[in-house]
Amino acid sequence: MTALAPTDKPAAQSILEKIGAGNIVVLVLLALYPAVASDFFLTQIGAYSLILGMISLSLMLLAGYGGMVSLAQISVAGIAGYTVAIFGLNNSGVHGFGWPFWIVVPIATLVAAGASALIGVISNRTEGIYTIMITLAIATAFFYFTQQNYSLFNGFPGYTGIRAPEFWGVNWRDPMPFYYLCLGFAVVAYAAVLYGSRSTYGLTVQAVRDNPRRMRALGFNVTAHKVVAYFYAGIIAGLAGVLLVWFNGRISPGTINVSAAINVLIIAVIGGMRHPIGPFLGAVVVVLMQTFAIDIVGAERFNTLIGLFFLVIVFVSPDGLLGLWGRIKPHLAQESLRSGP
Amino acid sequence: MSTLERPGASAGLSGGGGITKRQAWGIVWLLAAALFAWLMLGVWPDWVNAILTSKKAFASAVLNGLTLAGLYFLVASGFTLVFGLMRNVNLAHGSLYLLGAYIGYEVATRSGYWLLGVAAGFVVLALVGLVMQVLVFRRLEGDDLRQTLVTIGISIVAADLMLAVWTGTTYQIVTPAWLDGAVGLPIITAVKSNGEAVFLRYPFYRLVVLGVAIVIGVGLWLMLNRTRVGMMIRAGVDDRAMLSASGINVHAVFAIVFAIGAGLAGFAGVVGGSALSVAPGEDVRYLLASLVVVIVGGMGSITGAAIGALLIGLAEQIGLVYFPTYGIVLTFVIMVVVLAVRPQGIMGKAR
Structure with missing residues (x-):
């Protein structure tokens, strides 16, 4: 905890300056993080937060820019994870073709993105709040399917013994390389979303979110834009799914169950969906709570704690911690002016 | 059969002709119903047995599907009413079901009266729903x-x-003796070599569940279509602002609907917990x-919920x-x- 505090606090402040310099400061701090963090903080907190943050980022992309709250993003990540287990190596004695990682990872990402686009096609038959219902139904159905089906998903036990590869003389399973691997992927995803949100396509998607009828009248293919957004979100969630399966070393229906699907939403809502940094912020908060709440309320009642925290955030600040910060910041600035010399 | 279908097909294309599209669909439904009735009641020749494994397996699957559909209807009717009226997707609906089941279990085992447990499941959950509506929504x-999100x-x-x-x-709510046991149904599963027919025996309680679901479904339909409160609810589903403008206390209507919806979930919890079992994870199952x-059935429609429940219950058990x-x-x-054919659901209204 003490090791994390100094790196985390300035990070949260500089992000909210919402300028390029802020991003660079955060990146430098995150890159220097391994210098102060133990192996536990590096993987169980650092890498895990980055992975969960990426999955939530894919939700933030859809919900924040597209107005489509999809609860099936963990299923998309899970599809990538299962693809890695099936085409790569696993210990379960089912499938496991043993293809090299540089083929498996692109395949897994593309399969996930394709699945995500398909979910987009299905859920875009209706609009608004229906999306949540349809994607939740898809996520739940997929969870039950992986649990029942042994020929493809190996049922309840799932796949074990999936390992991050070794290349360039580096064993990417070790804490520090794995942290940098996650950081690299997360930074690329974050930058892509930030850049994409300012591109013509990104602006079009945001316009579709704000007024689909007008955009349709202007001649834009609303559904196609949304489905493409699902595809991009699927790439991010798919990459995160690959990292997640390497992180856990296994994938089973438990990884993608309904509470996992809802966890992704909780992270995005707690962090805030106005800016791509929100999901990462939320992931850090949730992972820290997950790790240290055990000391406060005991491991058993963690869900009550996170649920209540989530309820408070939804009631107090619909834009999550980012929105909360946005409201407090002006007051703080005034305080510092008054108390200043 | 082919002569019957041809005019229907031409009517579908031209819109004129002897039979309207609606009538053609009616004939198709009638044929399907006749086929189904024969599958259930008739004695199967060998080739049907070869395709569908056995008459007993098929008939049991259909009956299980029907009782499950009854249960699903009880849970989903509350969900659809609440959604239709308030545009409130109550994702805690599964939790209401499970809570109802636990409360029913506690009351039924402590008092020894199963019916008291059922009543408690409904009443307590209706109160919980009322509190949720007033304090939160x-x-x-x-x-x-x-x-x-809330x-x-x-x-x-x-x-x-x-x-x-x-x-x-995992808990099992014990049903009273008068609901236990199996009854013979007029469904012949096989014919013995001496010409004697073997009838299907089915748990009595499951048939009761189906019956209760039908009674409640009819009751809900009557309440919605024949009473003043029902009229308000239907008006609210169609145009909430207008209902409020015409001097109705919308919040009272909302509270009533939420109480009924939550109460039905709790009721279904006790009834379902007696037929199947009560365990963590059931909330997710019934939410799904x-x-x-x-x-499938269409938001805000009781008839739609019945059709959807029938389709999903049968599909699940036959599958x-x-x-x-x-x-x-x-x-x-x-x-x-x-979703592909009718995005608003089978009975849903196009918007």
Whole structure:
């Protein structure tokens, strides 16, 4: 905890300056993080937060820019994870073709993105709040399917013994390389979303979110834009799914169950969906709570704690911690002016 | 058969002719119903047995599907009413079901009266629904997404607290003696070599569940279509602002609907917990069932919920018998097909 505090606090402040310099400061701090963090903080907190943050980022992309709250993003990540287990190596004695990682990872990402686009096609038959219902139904159905089906998903036990590869003389399973691997992927995803949100396509998607009828009248293919957004979100969630399966070393229906699907939403809502940094912020908060709440309320009642925290955030600040910060910041600035010399 | 179908097909194309499209559909439904009646009541020749494994397996699957559909209808009708009227996607609906089941279990085992447990399940959950509506949802009116997020938060906390109180043990609510046992049905499963017919025996309680679901379904329909409150609810589903403008206390109507919806979920919990079992995780199962039933049947429609429940219940049980590991896919396929053909659901209104 003490090791994390100094790196985390300035990070949260500089992000909210919402300028390029802020991003660079955060990146430098995150890159220097391994210098102060133990192996536990590096993987169980650092890498895990980055992975969960990426999955939530894919939700933030859809919900924040597209107005489509999809609860099936963990299923998309899970599809990538299962693809890695099936085409790569696993210990379960089912499938496991043993293809090299540089083929498996692109395949897994593309399969996930394709699945995500398909979910987009299905859920875009209706609009608004229906999306949540349809994607939740898809996520739940997929969870039950992986649990029942042994020929493809190996049922309840799932796949074990999936390992991050070794290349360039580096064993990417070790804490520090794995942290940098996650950081690299997360930074690329974050930058892509930030850049994409300012591109013509990104602006079009945001316009579709704000007024689909007008955009349709202007001649834009609303559904196609949304489905493409699902595809991009699927790439991010798919990459995160690959990292997640390497992180856990296994994938089973438990990884993608309904509470996992809802966890992704909780992270995005707690962090805030106005800016791509929100999901990462939320992931850090949730992972820290997950790790240290055990000391406060005991491991058993963690869900009550996170649920209540989530309820408070939804009631107090619909834009999550980012929105909360946005409201407090002006007051703080005034305080510092008054108390200043 | 082909002569009957031809005029229907031509009517569908031209719109004129002897038979309207509606009549053609009627004939198709009639034929399907006749085929189904024969499958259930008739004695199967060998080739049908060869395709569908056995008459007993098929008939049991259909009956199980029907009783499950009854249960799904009880849960989903509350969900669809609440959604139709308030645009509130209550993702804590599964938790209401499970809480009802636990409360029913406690009351039934402690008092020894099963019926008291059923009543308690309904009443307590109706009160819980009332409290949820007044304390939580009224504050977030008109904000669909936040209401939904709140219900997700509630379902997480509720699931965890229920786990704390009732642990992970699986409970079985004991039904009274007069509901136990099996009854013979006029469905011939096989004919013995001496010409004697073997009839299907089926648990009496499951038939009661089906009967109760039908009674409640009819009751709901009557309430919605024949009473003053029902009229208000229907008006609210169509145009909430206008209902409020015509001097009705909309909040009172909302509270009534939420209480009925939550109460039905609790009721279904006790009834379902007696037929199957009560355990953590059941909340998710019934939430999924409600979601799919309502997506398939159409939001805000009781008839739609009945049709959706029938489709999903039958698909689930028949899928379980004929392709066990892909059963859930069948449910999913039904949902996707309905969304593709009729995005608003079978009985949903186009908007």
